[in-house]
Amino acid sequence: MAIEIFVTGGTFDKEYNELNGELFFKDTHLPEMLKLGRNRVDVSTKTLMMIDSLQMTEDDRQLIVSECKNTPADQIIITHGTDTMVETAKRIAAADIADKTIVITGAMIPYKFGSSDGLFNLGSALAFVQTLPKGVYVAMNGRWFNWNNVWKNRQTGRFEELQKVK
Amino acid sequence: MAIEIFVTGGTFDKEYNELNGELFFKDTHLPEMLKLGRNRVDVSTKTLMMIDSLQMTEDDRQLIVSECKNTPADQIIITHGTDTMVETAKRIAAADIADKTIVITGAMIPYKFGSSDGLFNLGSALAFVQTLPKGVYVAMNGRWFNWNNVWKNRQTGRFEELQKVK
Amino acid sequence: MAIEIFVTGGTFDKEYNELNGELFFKDTHLPEMLKLGRNRVDVSTKTLMMIDSLQMTEDDRQLIVSECKNTPADQIIITHGTDTMVETAKRIAAADIADKTIVITGAMIPYKFGSSDGLFNLGSALAFVQTLPKGVYVAMNGRWFNWNNVWKNRQTGRFEELQKVK
Amino acid sequence: MAIEIFVTGGTFDKEYNELNGELFFKDTHLPEMLKLGRNRVDVSTKTLMMIDSLQMTEDDRQLIVSECKNTPADQIIITHGTDTMVETAKRIAAADIADKTIVITGAMIPYKFGSSDGLFNLGSALAFVQTLPKGVYVAMNGRWFNWNNVWKNRQTGRFEELQKVK
Numbered sequence: 001m002a003i004e005i006f007v008t009g010g011t012f013d014k015e016y017n018e019l020n021g022e023l024f025f026k027d028t029h030l031p032e033m034l035k036l037g038r039n040r041v042d043v044s045t046k047t048l049m050m051i052d053s054l055q056m057t058e059d060d061r062q063l064i065v066s067e068c069k070n071t072p073a074d075q076i077i078i079t080h081g082t083d084t085m086v087e088t089a090k091r092i093a094a095a096d097i098a099d100k101t102i103v104i105t106g107a108m109i110p111y112k113f114g115s116s117d118g119l120f121n122l123g124s125a126l127a128f129v130q131t132l133p134k135g136v137y138v139a140m141n142g143r144w145f146n147w148n149n150v151w152k153n154r155q156t157g158r159f160e161e162l163q164k165v166k
Numbered sequence: 167m168a169i170e171i172f173v174t175g176g177t178f179d180k181e182y183n184e185l186n187g188e189l190f191f192k193d194t195h196l197p198e199m200l201k202l203g204r205n206r207v208d209v210s211t212k213t214l215m216m217i218d219s220l221q222m223t224e225d226d227r228q229l230i231v232s233e234c235k236n237t238p239a240d241q242i243i244i245t246h247g248t249d250t251m252v253e254t255a256k257r258i259a260a261a262d263i264a265d266k267t268i269v270i271t272g273a274m275i276p277y278k279f280g281s282s283d284g285l286f287n288l289g290s291a292l293a294f295v296q297t298l299p300k301g302v303y304v305a306m307n308g309r310w311f312n313w314n315n316v317w318k319n320r321q322t323g324r325f326e327e328l329q330k331v332k
Numbered sequence: 333m334a335i336e337i338f339v340t341g342g343t344f345d346k347e348y349n350e351l352n353g354e355l356f357f358k359d360t361h362l363p364e365m366l367k368l369g370r371n372r373v374d375v376s377t378k379t380l381m382m383i384d385s386l387q388m389t390e391d392d393r394q395l396i397v398s399e400c401k402n403t404p405a406d407q408i409i410i411t412h413g414t415d416t417m418v419e420t421a422k423r424i425a426a427a428d429i430a431d432k433t434i435v436i437t438g439a440m441i442p443y444k445f446g447s448s449d450g451l452f453n454l455g456s457a458l459a460f461v462q463t464l465p466k467g468v469y470v471a472m473n474g475r476w477f478n479w480n481n482v483w484k485n486r487q488t489g490r491f492e493e494l495q496k497v498k
Numbered sequence: 499m500a501i502e503i504f505v506t507g508g509t510f511d512k513e514y515n516e517l518n519g520e521l522f523f524k525d526t527h528l529p530e531m532l533k534l535g536r537n538r539v540d541v542s543t544k545t546l547m548m549i550d551s552l553q554m555t556e557d558d559r560q561l562i563v564s565e566c567k568n569t570p571a572d573q574i575i576i577t578h579g580t581d582t583m584v585e586t587a588k589r590i591a592a593a594d595i596a597d598k599t600i601v602i603t604g605a606m607i608p609y610k611f612g613s614s615d616g617l618f619n620l621g622s623a624l625a626f627v628q629t630l631p632k633g634v635y636v637a638m639n640g641r642w643f644n645w646n647n648v649w650k651n652r653q654t655g656r657f658e659e660l661q662k663v664k
Contacts, residue, residue, distance in 0.1 A: 127290040140204075455618035456624060
């Protein structure tokens with residue numbers, strides 16, 4: 001059974017439009033990144049949407065939840081903008097998809113920029129989804145967090161625990 | 167307790183000498199890579215040697231084994247040339263360091279080249295070392311392998327299981 | 333006498349702010365780019381401003397003109413946003429700085445992005461300023477244009493002649 | 499009349515073979531580099547050989563000379579390994595191709611490495627070939643040199659004049 005990767009956009013996939021100087025979305029870079037990482041894990045990639053997570057609506061989150069439910073895969077990675085990653089994690093957890101490992105990841109810098117953290121995050125998300133027990137997680141900064149014990153510190157751009165786990 | 171990262175060289179850290187056109191080792195790129203990945207896991211990096219793993223001697227492997235034993239860390243990553251990664255994994259397993267999770271990783275393409283798999287592998291190794299049970303593993307191609315069930319297929323450059331695990 | 337490089341910002345020097353997802357200016361990348369190109373031409377770099385050329389005011393252009401006049405250098409490169417590059421070229425030409433070769437260049441993609449044309453443009457601008465006769469020029473797309481025979485085609489992002497020169 | 503670009507290999511086009519860890523030649527990266535530079539100068543690219551310039555034989559140089567003679571183009575760029583670039587320049591000059599501008603360029607670091615000077619050198623070579631008078635030149639380090647007044651300083655990796663031109 002392949003690992004399912006749902007693409008929703010986010011900084012991961014932002015590109016630079018050289019005609020108007022703005023950032024925008026075209027196609028996902030996931031397949032290119034998996035190739036660069038010489039990935040040999042069996043994965044299936046599906047683009048659900050290509051949006052900035054600040055624009056994500058209730059309907060968009062509903063779609064993500066139902067895709068997580070409906071896929072036969074029991075290991076799922078979701079690439080997602082970092083700003084509302086935690087919110088989507090909560091929504092998925094509320095849907096009580098108890099028999100799957102779901103890891104949400106993203107990037108602080110677009111993959112197409114030289115200095116992106118995207119490839120590192122993808123490598124860690126892929127490892128976490130294979131090894132963590134059933135549950136909903138956020139994977140950023142080389143770490144994993146339970147969906148109910150994480151927030152994005154917008155001053156530093158880092159993901160942190162709400163309370164220190166012993 | 168920080169995760170210990172032992173650097174031994176390998177393709178990961180090869181650089182291009184522009185004066186003679188040869189590949190060589192200078193300093194490790196691990197700290198730079200961890201910064202690029204916005205890593206926030208507590209790690210301690212120590213360079214044991216900077217060599218091509220085809221040049222690795224019995225004494226070199228002995229040093230790696232004893233460093234694994236002596237560090238107080240119980241989660242260890244070793245960056246290593248891919249050609250004899252499996253051999254070093256066997257030596258460590260034979261030393262019976264039963265209470266630690268040890269993950270050996272590397273890269274097919276030097277980090278300094280645009281097309282390196284290094285950052286992806288480092289991300290996955292860091293995730294595996296935090297989540298796999300005690301044991302000795304090789305992490306390549308987004309996968310993890312038990313030390314006694316892996317080989318490098320030199321025709322394809324991929325790591326594969328000796329026998330399919332069910 | 334060193335070649336003078338005046339930095340005014342533009343796409344060349346845009347960076348990605350990972351905290352708010354916006355493009356912004358910090359320091360110029362010119363010194364880093366010259367080092368990457370192993371440049372051995374004697375140059376002096378001075379930052380006049382760090383702005384998007386769509387924001388460039390009359391006062392900003394006045395400053396550029398007076399700096400071109402006042403520098404003892406008779407070979408000058410100006411890095412500049414592409415959108416109003418031609419307008420600034422006209423202003424300099426109007427100032428009648430007859431005894432200097434002045435080359436304005438820029439980039440369609442920020443240098444910090446993997447896919448930038450910046451290094452190519454800088455290499456060509458540096459060559460043009462050493463070899464073209466006195467005058468005011470725009471250097472983009474591997475070509476040079478007289479200040480009064482060039483426009484930026486915003487549909488294609490390319491610089492073109494107003495009328496074909498025989 | 500298009501500018502002719504003759505590709506002969508050299509560091510410019512070296513790649514890393516991930517199966518054996520050696521550098522090798524496959525296809526030239528010139529078209530990709532010209533696209534990256536958003537080049538709009540009319541050029542025609544022809545690969546004459548793909549070799550390290552230390553391996554270049556008398557026959558190879560003879561081929562380069564006769565191609566320079568036979569092309570209808572009067573502006574020619576030759577990409578070449580830096581080690582014997584000057585020797586090839588001398589051979590071309592000796593052939594007395596008096597009515598053409600011929601610029602030889604190369605790179606200290608392969609284009610496929612993140613830190614290559616190749617794109618900078620290509621940009622400058624393309625500018626020099628359009629602006630320098632008839633003759634045979636070497637273009638490196640942002641500079642141009644007459645074929646009979648240049649050597650490669652192997653201690654520093656830089657190209658220098660034999661005697662200072664006033």
